[in-house]
Each structure stands twice: as structure tokens, then as C-alpha cells.
Amino acid sequence: SAVISQKPSRDICQRGTSLTIQCQVDSQVTMMFWYRQQPGQSLTLIATANQGSEATYESGFVIDKFPISRPNLTFSTLTVSNMSPEDSSIYLCSVASQGSEAFFGQGTRLTVV
Amino acid sequence: GQNIDQPTEMTATEGAIVQINCTYQTSGFNGLFWYQQHAGEAPTFLSYNVLDGLEEKGRFSSFLSRSKGYSYLLLKELQMKDSASYLCAVRPQGGKLIFGQGTELSVKP
Numbered sequence: 001s002a003v004i005s006q007k008p009s010r011d012i013c014q015r016g017t018s019l020t021i022q023c024q025v026d027s028q029v030t031m032m033f034w035y036r037q038q039p040g041q042s043l044t045l046i047a048t049a050n051q052g053s054e055a056t057y058e059s060g061f062v063i064d065k066f067p068i069s070r071p072n073l074t075f076s077t078l079t080v081s082n083m084s085p086e087d088s089s090i091y092l093c094s095v096a097s098q099g100s101e102a103f104f105g106q107g108t109r110l111t112v113v
Numbered sequence: 114g115q116n117i118d119q120p121t122e123m124t125a126t127e128g129a130i131v132q133i134n135c136t137y138q139t140s141g142f143n144g145l146f147w148y149q150q151h152a153g154e155a156p157t158f159l160s161y162n163v164l165d166g167l168e169e170k171g172r173f174s175s176f177l178s179r180s181k182g183y184s185y186l187l188l189k190e191l192q193m194k195d196s197a198s199y200l201c202a203v204r205p206q207g208g209k210l211i212f213g214q215g216t217e218l219s220v221k222p
Contacts, residue, residue, distance in 0.1 A: 031208035042200060043156070043212045092155060096208040101146060104155040 002027055006093050006105030013083055013112050020079045021108045023093030028073035030097055034066070037090040037107070046091075049076040083112045115139045117213035119201050124219045125191055133186045133216045135201035146210060147175050147186045148200040156200055159186065188218075196220045 003026040013019050023032065032049040046066055048056040055068035070076040080087050093105040116138045125131040137145070144163040148156035162168055162177035162184060174187040188195055198217050202210040 033209055042215045043202075043210075045209050045211070048207075048209055094210075101158045101161050102202075102208065102210055103158070106155045109153075 002029060002095050002103045004093055004095060004103055004105035006108060008108055009106060010109040011111070013110065015084050015112055017083055018079055018081045019083065019110060020077050021091055021093070023076045023078070023105055025074045025095050029095040030073075031095065032070060032076045033094040033096070033102070034068060034076070034078045035092040035094060035104075037092060039089070043092065046078070049078075080110065083110075085112045088112045115203075115205065115211045117201055117203055117211060119199075119213040119216045121214065122217040122219070124221060125188075127191055127193060127220055127222050129191050130187065130189050131191060131218065133188075133199050133201075133218070135184045135186070135213055137182050137184070137201070137203045137213075139203050139205045139211060141205040142179060142203065143206055144204040145175075145177055145184050146202045146204070147173075147184075148202065150198045150200060150215070152197075159199075191220050193220050193222070 005024045007022050034046040035043040036046055037043050045058050046061045049068050049070040051070045065081055067079045088111050090107045090109050092107045094102045096102040119135045146161050147159040149159050150156040160175035162175050167176045172189045177184045196219050198215040200215045201213040
């Protein structure tokens with residue numbers, strides 16, 4: 001199983017600012033994903049982080065708001081840009097290999113004030 | 114479109130058995146997953162079904178019927194620590210998962 005380190009674990013940010021979340025995996029993985037979990041809700045996929053190319057975004061999510069980087073097979077970042085209180089959520093990094101289960105980082109609990 | 118349904122909440126008694134159902138309609142199917150999530154924590158993997166039938170792992174079992182778009186998670190000998198949210202997720206293709214809304218299970222003494 002993969003060990004995923006995600007940081008920061010939590011943050012309180014002012015509206016209008018941006019926060020970058022990092023996800024580091026202890027082994028090379030083919031697929032990395034970013035999910036959002038709003039209060040009391042289930043997980044919603046934001047995008048697939050593609051190594052060496054632009055991320056693939058799900059409906060309702062755009063690159064200008066959630067820019068993603070994946071410079072190599074073990075690391076990715078998600079930025080939440082121009083934050084508003086509606087962005088207060090838990091953001092989760094996930095990794096998977098074909099045919100196996102997905103593993104999750106511990107999440108970043110973001111509060112926007 | 115993608116649709117995954119599971120009950121919002123369930124209550125059961127310590128020591129009993131509980132079955133959490135999940136029905137799905139997705140554009141493709143490459144596996145169904147169950148995750149457990151305690152409040153304030155990340156989801157942890159419980160089970161994975163890609164073929165029809167029952168997968169047993171200790172006190173937890175998961176069943177899949179692809180023709181019916183149906184799965185269930187069975188928890189036996191319930192313990193208080195099993196109180197958590199249980200998430201059903203389908204992998205339509207590739208590696209991404211589509212999650213149901215989760216079932217909040219409360220185990221009472």
C-alpha cells in the first residue's frame with residue numbers, strides 16, 4: 001500500500017487569498033487524484049493530476065480556480081485560488097494503480113473566513 | 114450520467130448484523146469499492162468487488178451483482194467503533210472513483 005503525506009493538514013485563510021496543498025507519495029504511482037469533501041457531504045472528484053501535462057478536470061471545476069501540478073510520479077499540488085467561504089472543505093489527495101484500490105491522504109481541512 | 118444511491122443513515126445494535134445497500138448507474142464499470150470514514154478522518158479502504166459474488170474479510174463482507182447494478186456491505190458482530198460513515202464508490206473507467214453520498218451508521222449499546 002502507498003503512504004501519502006499531505007500538507008498542510010489544516011489552515012484558516014482569508015477570503016481572496018490562495019492556498020497550495022501538497023501531496024507526496026512514498027512510491028511511484030500511475031494515477032493521482034484530488035477530491036473535495038464539503039461539510040456533511042461525500043467526496044467529489046475535482047480532477048485527475050496527469051504527470052507532465054495539464055490536469056483533467058471534472059464538470060464544475062476549472063483550472064483557473066484549482067490549478068494542479070504534477071511534476072513527477074510521486075508528487076502533486078492543488079491550489080485553491082481566490083478563496084471564498086464556499087471553498088471551506090476537506091481536500092483529499094488520492095493515488096491508485098490500475099486494478100487496485102485507491103489510497104487517500106489524511107486530507108487538508110480548509111476554513112475560509 | 115453517473116448515479117450512486119445509498120441510504121443516508123442507519124442505526125443498529127452492538128453485536129448485531131447490518132447490511133448497507135448501494136445501487137449504481139454509471140457509464141462504465143471497472144470495480145466497486147467500500148470505504149469507512151470516521152468523523153474528521155480520511156476514508157479507509159474496506160473492500161473491492163469487480164466480479165459478481167461475495168467477498169469476505171473478517172467481520173466485513175461485500176456483495177456485487179453487476180447485472181442489477183447493486184452491492185451491499187455486511188457488517189457482523191457490530192462494535193461501537195463501527196459507528197462511522199460508509200462510502201460506496203464506483204470506478205467507471207481508469208482510476209477515478211465516483212462516490213455515493215455515504216451512509217452514517219450509528220451503533221447503539
